[in-house]
Amino acid sequence: MPRVYMDANATTPLLPEVMEAMRPYWMEQFGNASSIHQQGQVARTAVDRARETLAEFFNCREAEVVFNSGGTEGDNTAIFGVLRPGDHFITTSIEHSAVLRATERVAERGIDITLVAPLANGLIDPEAIRRAIRPRTRQTNQTKLISVMLVNNETGVVQPVEEIGKIAAEAGIFFHIDAVQGAGKVALDMRRLGCHLLSISAHKIHGPKGVGALYVRRGTPVEPLLVGGSHERRQRAGTENVPGIVGLGKAVELAMASLEDGTLERVAALRDRLEAGILAIPGTGVNGAGAPRTANTTNIRFEQVEGEALVIALDLKGVAVSGGSACHSGSTEPSHVLMAMGLDKNAARASLRFSLLRTATDADVEHALRVVPQAVEHLRALSPVAAGTAG
Amino acid sequence: MIESTTIAVAMSGGVDSSTVAAILARGGETVVGLTLQLWDQTRLAGKHGIPDAPKAGRCCSLDDVYDARRVAEQLGIPYYVVNQEERFERDVVRPFVSEYLAGRTPIPCSLCNDHIKFDQLLKTARSIGAERIATGHYAVNEYDATRDGRRGRWILKRPADLAKDQTYFLFGLTQEQLAHTLFPLGRLTKPEVRAIARQHGLRLAEKPDSQEICFIPGGDYKQFITAYLEEQGGEMPDTAGELVAAGGAVIGHHEGISSFTVGQRKGLGIASPTPLYVLNIDPVSHRVTVGADAALAARTLRARRLNWISIPELTGPMRVRAKIRHRHEPAWATLEPAENGEAIATFDEPQRAVTPGQSAVFYDGDEVVGGGWIV
Numbered sequence: 001m002p003r004v005y006m007d008a009n010a011t012t013p014l015l016p017e018v019m020e021a022m023r024p025y026w027m028e029q030f031g032n033a034s035s036i037h038q039q040g041q042v043a044r045t046a047v048d049r050a051r052e053t054l055a056e057f058f059n060c061r062e063a064e065v066v067f068n069s070g071g072t073e074g075d076n077t078a079i080f081g082v083l084r085p086g087d088h089f090i091t092t093s094i095e096h097s098a099v100l101r102a103t104e105r106v107a108e109r110g111i112d113i114t115l116v117a118p119l120a121n122g123l124i125d126p127e128a129i130r131r132a133i134r135p136r137t138r139q140t141n142q143t144k145l146i147s148v149m150l151v152n153n154e155t156g157v158v159q160p161v162e163e164i165g166k167i168a169a170e171a172g173i174f175f176h177i178d179a180v181q182g183a184g185k186v187a188l189d190m191r192r193l194g195c196h197l198l199s200i201s202a203h204k205i206h207g208p209k210g211v212g213a214l215y216v217r218r219g220t221p222v223e224p225l226l227v228g229g230s231h232e233r234r235q236r237a238g239t240e241n242v243p244g245i246v247g248l249g250k251a252v253e254l255a256m257a258s259l260e261d262g263t264l265e266r267v268a269a270l271r272d273r274l275e276a277g278i279l280a281i282p283g284t285g286v287n288g289a290g291a292p293r294t295a296n297t298t299n300i301r302f303e304q305v306e307g308e309a310l311v312i313a314l315d316l317k318g319v320a321v322s323g324g325s326a327c328h329s330g331s332t333e334p335s336h337v338l339m340a341m342g343l344d345k346n347a348a349r350a351s352l353r354f355s356l357l358r359t360a361t362d363a364d365v366e367h368a369l370r371v372v373p374q375a376v377e378h379l380r381a382l383s384p385v386a387a388g389t390a391g
Numbered sequence: 392m393i394e395s396t397t398i399a400v401a402m403s404g405g406v407d408s409s410t411v412a413a414i415l416a417r418g419g420e421t422v423v424g425l426t427l428q429l430w431d432q433t434r435l436a437g438k439h440g441i442p443d444a445p446k447a448g449r450c451c452s453l454d455d456v457y458d459a460r461r462v463a464e465q466l467g468i469p470y471y472v473v474n475q476e477e478r479f480e481r482d483v484v485r486p487f488v489s490e491y492l493a494g495r496t497p498i499p500c501s502l503c504n505d506h507i508k509f510d511q512l513l514k515t516a517r518s519i520g521a522e523r524i525a526t527g528h529y530a531v532n533e534y535d536a537t538r539d540g541r542r543g544r545w546i547l548k549r550p551a552d553l554a555k556d557q558t559y560f561l562f563g564l565t566q567e568q569l570a571h572t573l574f575p576l577g578r579l580t581k582p583e584v585r586a587i588a589r590q591h592g593l594r595l596a597e598k599p600d601s602q603e604i605c606f607i608p609g610g611d612y613k614q615f616i617t618a619y620l621e622e623q624g625g626e627m628p629d630t631a632g633e634l635v636a637a638g639g640a641v642i643g644h645h646e647g648i649s650s651f652t653v654g655q656r657k658g659l660g661i662a663s664p665t666p667l668y669v670l671n672i673d674p675v676s677h678r679v680t681v682g683a684d685a686a687l688a689a690r691t692l693r694a695r696r697l698n699w700i701s702i703p704e705l706t707g708p709m710r711v712r713a714k715i716r717h718r719h720e721p722a723w724a725t726l727e728p729a730e731n732g733e734a735i736a737t738f739d740e741p742q743r744a745v746t747p748g749q750s751a752v753f754y755d756g757d758e759v760v761g762g763g764w765i766v
Contacts, residue, residue: 309518312471316397316423316520379518 050249074199150182155288156297165194184255207251211244404455407527495748531577562762632677654744688741694763
């Protein structure tokens with residue numbers, strides 16, 4: 001049975017070039033990048049080269065790139081590192097849990113929170129962000145930080161971060177972008193985005209798991225999350241994950257190429273074909289329709305279907321998709337993103353995310369289009385969801 | 392969908408269901424492991440004396456889901472956790488709480504078996520392409536092709552290991568459910584099951600059995616109900632009232648009827664030359680009647696919401712042995728149909744503590760005739 005992987009927003013496989021780039025740094029070039037000797041210098045060179053690649057990717061200075069363990073650490077560092085008791089923080093109700101749980105935590109520490117809800121199509125309205133800003137004239141609880149994701153992981157909706165960045169700049173507020181899902185799918189240019197902080201993760205762009213980077217604009221006061229040695233200019237202690245950083249650098253290099261070589265257009269065409277094929281099934285609709293979306297993602301609701309059962313049925317038929325964020329699997333609550341967009345619980349639970357790899361093929365889409373309609377029909381025949389209650 | 396021979400095994404992370412998965416998977420069947428996530432064990436933890444960290448051996452704790460997943464990994468079978476928390480709360484927890492508040496002694500395992508374990512599990516199994524489910528219950532089901540010259544029925548029988556007999560909790564199974572369910576442990580004893588688990592190298596072969604009601608860590612119903620009601624924005628209704636003797640004389644007061652169950656001896660707070668037992672709980676007047684052990688004995692019981700297994704329906708008197716509690720030795724009785732689709736069992740010998748809210752299950756030899764809920 002062929003297996004088709006359509007859950008790229010959860011994670012992606014290493015590309016062979018990434019594997020090859022990393023290979024020497026496990027055994028032969030094993031040095032500690034902070035060591036003085038030759039082994040250390042070889043490792044240091046590899047880390048610095050990767051930093052150079054990321055600086056090019058971000059259009060920023062090399063000194064503004066901080067390597068870390070991935071998206072969660074970047075998001076957490078931005079929030080815990082910038083906010084202090086008494087500050088006001090604006091973020092959105094559709095962020096990843098790495099932002100939302102950190103937000104809950106700082107709220108307990110005396111930071112005021114405004115969660116901005118999206119429009120029905122999943123877009124954050126920049127004016128809603130502007131309205132949430134508390135002026136600097138007051139001594140306490142003035143807005144210190146805004147955090148908005150570049151691309152929503154569940155719907156693929158691309159947020160108007162450039163406009164939000166302008167609003168933040170006008171008001172003199174720090175701006176963090178969670179670009180974990182956006183990197184490699186949307187061009188990143190720190191000069192245009194106007195952000196102070198931006199997190200990315202390697203494993204979403206065909207790099208290794210457990211490594212990522214945080215862009216920190218020069219002069220942004222960020223308290224490190226991890227303290228210890230003087231790694232990463234004292235912004236992130238811990239021996240550098242040299243093979244991981246090398247892998248991230250190579251993955252970023254390949255992602256930059258794919259932004260310009262027609263890959264995105266090819267993936268978008270496959271996604272559109274998949275989407276059109278699935279929408280031919282009665283009682284289906286796209287969540288986030290009408291909003292700008294990344295090329296690879298479609299989030300589809302299947303009326304009268306329990307999404308959880310459909311995910312399992314498709315998996316057993318060789319199609320790997322997800323009911324929302326992989327970081328939420330097993331939870332009772334339907335997707336907070338779809339609920340924030342105004343879907344009811346049943347509709348949210350009946351929604352599945354299909355996210356294509358950059359390497360997706362026609363054959364993948366054909367297989368999915370053979371399997372999905374059949375599985376949906378089978379489920380609907382079994383449970384006229386009257387029996388579905390709330391769950 | 393996938394091959395119609397696929398079997399979905401309900402895996403709780405305990406020895407029994409893990410062994411079922413091992414027997415079937417290593418026996419060459421196509422097996423998918425499912426764990427029903429029914430209750431968030433952290434939800435009420437720490438409230439009103441409920442233990443903070445649930446011990447292992449209780450369904451749905453993270454440890455048990457982990458154990459189930461590790462077994463599935465060891466066997467190389469696909470494994471999924473299916474969330475049924477909302478349904479479980481609606482069909483099991485809320486009825487449990489309201490029964491308790493009404494002065495009855497509820498039996499959530501049977502509700503769970505009726506509404507969740509079999510009904511929902513079978514639906515989930517079918518929706519993912521498995522036509523049959525297998526569980527670790529100790530019971531035997533088999534098809535009887537000819538019976539009284541009539542079309543056959545699926546029969547539910549007591550298992551080889553009578554100490555582990557779970558048929559009392561399974562009386563609600565429909566013919567349809569029985570036809571699509573496997574009980575691979577029915578002809579094994581618990582020690583044999585542990586031995587098989589060891590043979591298959593399951594590292595949880597020595598894991599202790601769970602005893603308590605799965606969603607009540609610590610087993611204190613009143614704690615649970617108090618915490619649950621508080622979470623729901625309500626509070627424990629004041630059901631304090633009089634303790635009265637069998638003759639009607641008021642002999643004391645109590646703090647609330649939910650502290651009592653019919654047949655209970657301890658905790659009455661009354662000095663008496665002879666042991667006193669709870670005879671009756673009146674949910675309206677909150678009056679709790681106590682008296683001597685002998686007064687607990689009843690000759691008849693009435694049951695409602697009946698389900699018949701070995702017979703299509705009860706049309707006339709039938710000699711059965713009736714079991715009225717999990718640990719009750721079935722007692723001879725004559726079962727007769729009553730109005731409103733109910734049934735009355737008249738015991739040969741009066742039985743102690745016939746308790747409203749519990750189920751009565753009727754046996755003909757090893758076979759489960761059927762059962763219902765004691766009125």
